[in-house]
Amino acid sequence: MSSSRYNLTHLKVLEAESIHIIREVAAEFERPVMLYSIGKDSAVMLHLAQKAFYPGRLPFPLLHVDTTWKFRAMIEFRDRFCREQGLDLKIWTNPEGKAQNINPFDHGSKKHTDIMKTVALKQALNHYQFDAAFGGARRDEEKSRAKERVYSFRDNLHQWDPKNQRPELWNLFNGKVNKGESIRAFPLSNWTELDVWQYIHLESIPIVPLYFADVRPVVERDGTLIMVDDDRMRLRPGEQPMMKRVRFRTLGCYPLTGAVESNATTLPEIIEEMLLAKNSERQGRMIDHDETGSMEQKKREGYF
Amino acid sequence: MQAVDLSHEDIHTYLARHQRKELLRFLTCGSVDDGKSTLIGRLLHDTKMIYEDQLAAVKRDSEKVGTTGAGEIDLALLTDGLRAEREQGITIDVAYRYFSTDRRKFIIADTPGHEQYTRNMATGASTCQLAIILIDARHGVQTQTRRHSFIVSLLGIRHVVVAINKMDLVGFSQEVFERIKDDYTGFVAKLGLPDITFIPMSALKGDNVASRSDAMPWFSGPPLLDHLETVHIASDHNLTDLRFPVQFVIRPNLDFRGFAGTVASGILRKGDEVTVLPSGKRSKVKSIVTQDGELEEAFAPQAVTVTLTDEVDVSRGDMLVHPDNLPHISSQIEAMVVWMAEQSLVPGRTYTLKQTTRQVTAEVAAFRHGVEVNTLEQRPVARLELNEVGHVQLSLTQPLVCDPYRTNPATGAFILIDRLTNNTVGAGMILESGGRDAWGAQPAPLLKLRESLITNTEREQRFGHTPVTVLLVGLTGSGKSRIAFALERRLWDEGRAATVLYGQNMRQGLNRDLGFTADDRSENLRRSAEVAKLMNDAGLIAIAAFVAPHEAVREKAKQVIGTDRVIEVFCTAPMDVLRSRDQSGAYHLADQGKIAQMPGVTATFEEPKSPDLVLQTDQINVDESVNRIIQMMKEKGQLR
Ligand SMILES: Nc1nc2c(ncn2[C@@H]2O[C@H](COP(=O)(O)OP(=O)(O)O)[C@@H](O)[C@H]2O)c(=O)[nH]1
Numbered sequence: 001m002s003s004s005r006y007n008l009t010h011l012k013v014l015e016a017e018s019i020h021i022i023r024e025v026a027a028e029f030e031r032p033v034m035l036y037s038i039g040k041d042s043a044v045m046l047h048l049a050q051k052a053f054y055p056g057r058l059p060f061p062l063l064h065v066d067t068t069w070k071f072r073a074m075i076e077f078r079d080r081f082c083r084e085q086g087l088d089l090k091i092w093t094n095p096e097g098k099a100q101n102i103n104p105f106d107h108g109s110k111k112h113t114d115i116m117k118t119v120a121l122k123q124a125l126n127h128y129q130f131d132a133a134f135g136g137a138r139r140d141e142e143k144s145r146a147k148e149r150v151y152s153f154r155d156n157l158h159q160w161d162p163k164n165q166r167p168e169l170w171n172l173f174n175g176k177v178n179k180g181e182s183i184r185a186f187p188l189s190n191w192t193e194l195d196v197w198q199y200i201h202l203e204s205i206p207i208v209p210l211y212f213a214d215v216r217p218v219v220e221r222d223g224t225l226i227m228v229d230d231d232r233m234r235l236r237p238g239e240q241p242m243m244k245r246v247r248f249r250t251l252g253c254y255p256l257t258g259a260v261e262s263n264a265t266t267l268p269e270i271i272e273e274m275l276l277a278k279n280s281e282r283q284g285r286m287i288d289h290d291e292t293g294s295m296e297q298k299k300r301e302g303y304f
Numbered sequence: 305m306q307a308v309d310l311s312h313e314d315i316h317t318y319l320a321r322h323q324r325k326e327l328l329r330f331l332t333c334g335s336v337d338d339g340k341s342t343l344i345g346r347l348l349h350d351t352k353m354i355y356e357d358q359l360a361a362v363k364r365d366s367e368k369v370g371t372t373g374a375g376e377i378d379l380a381l382l383t384d385g386l387r388a389e390r391e392q393g394i395t396i397d398v399a400y401r402y403f404s405t406d407r408r409k410f411i412i413a414d415t416p417g418h419e420q421y422t423r424n425m426a427t428g429a430s431t432c433q434l435a436i437i438l439i440d441a442r443h444g445v446q447t448q449t450r451r452h453s454f455i456v457s458l459l460g461i462r463h464v465v466v467a468i469n470k471m472d473l474v475g476f477s478q479e480v481f482e483r484i485k486d487d488y489t490g491f492v493a494k495l496g497l498p499d500i501t502f503i504p505m506s507a508l509k510g511d512n513v514a515s516r517s518d519a520m521p522w523f524s525g526p527p528l529l530d531h532l533e534t535v536h537i538a539s540d541h542n543l544t545d546l547r548f549p550v551q552f553v554i555r556p557n558l559d560f561r562g563f564a565g566t567v568a569s570g571i572l573r574k575g576d577e578v579t580v581l582p583s584g585k586r587s588k589v590k591s592i593v594t595q596d597g598e599l600e601e602a603f604a605p606q607a608v609t610v611t612l613t614d615e616v617d618v619s620r621g622d623m624l625v626h627p628d629n630l631p632h633i634s635s636q637i638e639a640m641v642v643w644m645a646e647q648s649l650v651p652g653r654t655y656t657l658k659q660t661t662r663q664v665t666a667e668v669a670a671f672r673h674g675v676e677v678n679t680l681e682q683r684p685v686a687r688l689e690l691n692e693v694g695h696v697q698l699s700l701t702q703p704l705v706c707d708p709y710r711t712n713p714a715t716g717a718f719i720l721i722d723r724l725t726n727n728t729v730g731a732g733m734i735l736e737s738g739g740r741d742a743w744g745a746q747p748a749p750l751l752k753l754r755e756s757l758i759t760n761t762e763r764e765q766r767f768g769h770t771p772v773t774v775l776l777v778g779l780t781g782s783g784k785s786r787i788a789f790a791l792e793r794r795l796w797d798e799g800r801a802a803t804v805l806y807g808q809n810m811r812q813g814l815n816r817d818l819g820f821t822a823d824d825r826s827e828n829l830r831r832s833a834e835v836a837k838l839m840n841d842a843g844l845i846a847i848a849a850f851v852a853p854h855e856a857v858r859e860k861a862k863q864v865i866g867t868d869r870v871i872e873v874f875c876t877a878p879m880d881v882l883r884s885r886d887q888s889g890a891y892h893l894a895d896q897g898k899i900a901q902m903p904g905v906t907a908t909f910e911e912p913k914s915p916d917l918v919l920q921t922d923q924i925n926v927d928e929s930v931n932r933i934i935q936m937m938k939e940k941g942q943l944r
Contacts, residue, residue: 008327016566019607020566023552027620051595052607056560056562057556146399147397167424167731168728170430170714174727176726190400190411194404195409198322202323268315272315
């Protein structure tokens, strides 16, 4: 336990480290952007960024890559929060994908995610010529992320080359890139899921209500509970929406995000559930189940 | 996490407790097959960090590919996201893993592979407070053990645990343990690691990892996890030397100008006097701002924003320090460098050097020696290859504000970046400004002084004077140089043998390797004093004109020359006169922060306490000044 007055708690150390990273990127890059996915990790990252530049405004915009299939509650939250906080939010949807009506039902989760998320993100980065993009990913999320850098280097096609990553020593980050190249910066690298929740609790950070249990219309599909968020949801023969008390451990496109049955309506209850949970967080995220090692693959292609 | 036990307390108590945890970062080092992955897997497993689905997967894999035999779970598989990569030949580096107990959160820097070992280990070690060095009990201390220990000490890790693993394979023998412990203690002594703990364990079976081993009742120390939870790290932080590198200037409106940064060391308090380096400007801390309210004080590693009471010019790369506790400012540094690139480090090539929030251009001025990582032997080198370590001297285009890494890692560490590939190619640790302070250095043994066959009296008779050194000190613009050369002319015209030792001339020859830091000014004067002494020994009058801002240094110079042979003349005038006379524009440049540590502006000038003569050069002209010096020399009987 921290006893001496000049000793910080682990959350304070993590907070300071993240703020340092965010300021460093803002100082060394010409056109940084913060990728804002509306999830809890984004919420924490944004909160830290606001702390980093207080009492000034964020010296970079936020970017939300909208697949058009996000939960309605996410979009409401995003718009209200950014308005209230006076944040410069850029929203990008892949125009060709939209024209072709790419969706998870007709095209499958892989193709949908690839076109509406991965390709869309690259389009947005090119369009605005961002040279650094903050992401809320953590190293504890997945085995293959354990060695990810804080500054993850991307070539001019936004690709991640595992052989071409730079050693990172101390808190001295190397922000040199040539024109067209960029980095993804991960200020939450050293946070765990528990740290994130504890910090949200401690700092009273607003998050999307979908994280808390409520009665919601869901169908059970392939062993997963999928919420019927709007009338675009295509029900399979025999599927009947039912009202269940559920919440989400991660948020994404609603037809691809599994809910868990839960009674947790407060942060301590969520944390309690998490501590007692028997299975890891990513089970709720269907894109990972498509193929093994898919995160690694996605990363190389440019989606984180 | 499959079984966090919340039955004895409610979640609120649990949260309250877990919000007060400390963070400990540690490194695991071992050769292949010493059991490093097994140990990490064991720590994660025994602290309940593994979910059931993950454990089930590992159980399945254990039967397929495990190395542990029937029934036993191969915990090494838990962390083996990297093994596949190793097979694919992808650069393996540092993997970070996380677990926590009631008392602390831990970050493990796991550095597998041994080809790139030095580079990976240095990278992993750079952020760690503690290192676990694994030794296979069957093999004892190996070459690699030495290498690991050296890198640990090089990177300044203060706490070391020597984990003597696989004790189950040596019958849990105390004798084996003691023998390895003695071996290790023997060779490690010269590395000066301050805190070493030995623990016998079996990572595979869990003995002395999370819980005490029944099989080794002879071992009375705590098991590894207890040690990790309790090892005292609070005093590792440097709370003495305030160093605040400015990262970002926050200017939301005209009334607010905040300097954002992370406190690198020391304690910054509201109301503190601070000096901005390298400009040397002074101001006071007006407030320490955070979104959670203003602070009375901030310390490492807090990230805060500082406002000052004056409108001084401060930007990214500057450092705020206390005026009575200054770091080194130098464009010439001595450092240990770990080389991390295929293309070797050679003299003459320039690199970008990043230290704190500052970037300068650096090149190798000299290779002092290389260090053989396995044997610690020093050998001469002309370049550094991938994974080699060496002591080098670097020349920088602009001065660095820094401390020795040993006393302050946050301001003593740097990275080198290749300017073509943009890659990080080297890691450096600044050394004590080694060898600079030569005043007290002892000459090598066995040297003998030989007396000249000409006596001092003979010389005095021939030249008609006592060979003395006229030491003219004073600030830039005080007139000391003009007086020096006029005095030389006058003495010459009177038939004496005299010569001027002029600071700027010395700096272009004998002292061309010196800059203008306090250390370098001091060395400049020491060498000049030695030259003055040689001249006096030869019977000449030496006229030395130096700023020489420090009384202590002047005293030492007098002792070198011989106190009774020195006449100290203090040339002085009011500051506005000094500034108006300054042709080189030095004051102006110092005001703009372009010259660091300019005495009288951004560095102190201590007036001589008891000079032989004070020349108020705004009141008397050069001729009169010369007259007075000559007159005094005559009174002292030095001129006949
Ligand atoms: N008997 C015994 N075997 C061990 C112990 N620790 C590790 N091993 C075995 O040693 C081998 C190498 O272990 P591993 O953890 O993969 O080593 P690494 O290369 O250092 O990561 C594996 O077969 C382990 O099961 C131990 O304490 N006792």
